[in-house]
Amino acid sequence: MLIEKGEYIAVLGGGQLGKMLCESAKRQGYKTMVLEPLKSACAALEADMHLVKPYDDKESLVYIAKNSSVITYEFENVSSEAIDILEENGGYIPQGRRPLYISQHRFREKSSINNLGIKTAEFRQVFDKESFEKAVKEIGYPSILKTSMGGYDGKGQWVLRSEDDFKKVSEILEEREYILEKMVDFKCELSCIAVKSTDGSIGVFPVVENIHKNGILHITIAPARIEKEVQERVKEITKKIIKGLDFVGPLAIEYFYGKDGEIYVNEMAPRPHNSAHYTMDGCDKSQFDLQIEGLCGKHLEDPKLIKNSVMLNILGQDVERIEKAELKENEKLYMYGKGEAKKDRKMGHLNLVGEDLEKLIKRAEELAK
Missing domain, CATH: 3.40.50.20 (Rossmann fold)
Structure with missing residues (x-):
């Protein structure tokens, strides 16, 4: 329509x-x-x-x-x-309930991805202490326990590196659904967002590299500092998932690029994504532009990266410092108008664009100090 x-x-x-x-x-x-x-x-x-x-x-x-x-x-x-x-x-x-049904539950999400022949970390369902013990024996250490539903920015997650960690987590385990995942030894974390129009066409954005701090996205680097061949593989996997799951609208997917050369899907969200905010200045169309176009029935093409970009997340504790900083012409600040600047609350983001990617990363890190 x-x-x-x-x-x-x-x-x-x-x-x-x-x-x-x-x-x-x-x-x-x-x-x-x-x-x-x-x-x-x-x-x-x-x-x-x-x-x-x-x-x-x-x-x-x-x-x-x-x-x-x-x-x-x-x-x-x-x-x-x-x-x-x-x-x-x-x-x-047009998106309906299916993207929500799958993405709201980590076991359904990872099972759906595996059913398409796409890799994720090894995982097991956990319901209670008995199934937790069995899962740890099968998966081993290091691993990570996550609530099957809810939890974001590192919340609802426990890293297990030893039997001591297992014992501590066992003591606080509730009678609810969890998923235990084997931790991937990765070179870097990546993400890619695609949008599928109601006319069936798909636009896939460039692959980006993400750096997290305390479970919260800190910096996004576009393009990702990986081989072109790997970038193309990630884009093809992204397209395969949005087509294979028959989703309409946006789908953001986070990946691990393993030291073994494999690409593992970490998680996905059927909505715009923090790691694609760079598109507002770095691409010919933003993730928001493409979502609106797709849901309004327009034919989509892959957006183009027009400038190397770095996105810096602005958290509550960063606001005063960033607002006092003398920003350059190639640095654009977006504040969300959220009110109280609580610690770790996402209050805005800063996009830096230019030719020299490493200089942009260095500048973003300087502003983050």
Whole structure:
């Protein structure tokens, strides 16, 4: 379905990703409405309409279904019931519930990827202390225990390097679903985002390199400092996954490039991604532009990297320092308008673009000190 300019695009979620989606939609000539319970949501700064209601509020969902031309989401914890209400009332939500169903549960996610013949780290399901002990015996050390649902930026995860770690984690283990993964010995962490249009065409962004600190993305480097052949392999795997899982809309995938030369999928998210914020200045189209285009039925091509780029995440503890820094012409700061700058809270990002990638990385690290 081709969505005409001037029509409403609805976004479930009002965080910074929703804000940047609304900005892109506005530039492309569309109107936006956002469903977000927080009055102070940063997406409300850009949306034409802000419905201040819970994500599962039936009246609001019915209103969205009847008054928007297409609906998307900016985070993956939308309930399946909300999707049902939208669809039952004539709402057009091309992504549907399938990407959420798979990506909300780590065991389903990794199993779905393996079923396509694509590698992940070895993993086992864990439900209780008995299955945890069995999984550790089979997987060994080092490994990492993660909650099957929820958890982000390193939350809900425990690294196991020895029997002492196993004993400590066993003591706090709850009766819930987990997944135990063998830790991959990797050269670097990579990510790639693709968008599939409602017309079936796919646009795949360049492969980037990610550096994390304390489980939170710190710096993204575009292009990744790896061989071109490896970059192409990652892009092909990304395309294979979005096609094989029959997803529509955006799909961001994080990878490990193993020291054994293998590429392992770590995790994925059916939404815009922190590691693709560099696209706002480094590519001919941003990840938000492509998501809007794809959901509005336009034909997609692979976006092009027009400038070497480095993205620096701005956390709560960084805000005062970054805002006082004297930025250069090739450095663009994006603040999300979130209010209180809490420690480790994502408050914005800084894009640095230029010719010399190593100089950009060095400059980003200087600004981060």
